[in-house]
Amino acid sequence: MEIPTLAVESRKSAGSRAAARLRLKGQLPAIIYGHGEAPAPITLNYREVERTLKHGAHIVNLSLGGNMQPCQFKDAQYDHLGMNIVHVDLMRIDLTQRVTLNVPIDFRGTPKGVADGGVFRHDLTDLEIECLVAAIPESIRVDVSGMALNQILHVKEIALPEGVTHVLDGDKIVAAVRLPQAVSEIPVVPAEGGPAEPEVIAKGKAEVEGEGEADKK
């Protein structure tokens, strides 16, 4: 996979107001850290970062003052609606080192247990893996068409590309084909016979008032 290159400017201004002014100009505040060097606040082009993240890139080359620095996206902060990126964290890396990152799991096929009345349920959507920077897979394809009813797929059973290892516990459940459960699991208040109001755990107001009246008398 080709590593995209992003143009970077050094950022001197700090604080939320300065960051907001940058965002209005179509720029994105970010920070680079790692490799024993001091953290460096930087500015990126918003559209470039948005496009890069949308395409699922984990590694980017940052061109800063003529130097190319490969970096890994470590975090991306979004606004409260999750629509716009607010800030990104990048970590300096070496292209020959192994990195740990999350890769989406791509479930393929319809399990044969579904035809027997089962429901396919997945507990994981991403898999934490460790691999060389040059060998980062776009996603982990898992063929689930052979899964029978009540069969469970564990992390250790997922076939990973060569040079890629999983970080998670091998016995962790990824997906399962089970019979559907009863519909309602919500604690509902019975129409008759049950309490219509919740139990009050504070000292009752009536009790306090009663004490007050007794004092007056």
Added chain:
Amino acid sequence: MSMMPARVKYRKMHRGKIRGVATRGNKVSYGDFGLQVLTEGWITARQIEAGRMAASHYLQRQGRVFIRIFPQKSVSAKPLETRMGKGKGEIDHWVAVVKSGTVIFEIGDVEEKVARDALTRVAHKMPMRCRFVTRRHSL
């Protein structure tokens, strides 16, 4: 048949104000798709139950439905044709206070089209504007 707390410290509450936006509970965390509210407000226990029924009826026992909010706040009301005064009214219903950005319902283990249709039906039961959101893969 609606949700309400099992135990409370005090029965009646002040109305309060809804300030700010949702900084927690604003991501799809349990399922694959979610319904996010775009304005703040109160969602009653009956509306939550109506939304849950709409989703579970449409899904026909396929997939999973997650309710991310709970009606913690009591709302009191005075009986009809009652003069003002004589203290605060009795508890009428329970509401969940939601801020803009809160993910209120989630659906997992179904195709996107099915989840979108189910959550559209849920959105029609809600008292505010909502939008369909998908889970964002972590980096």
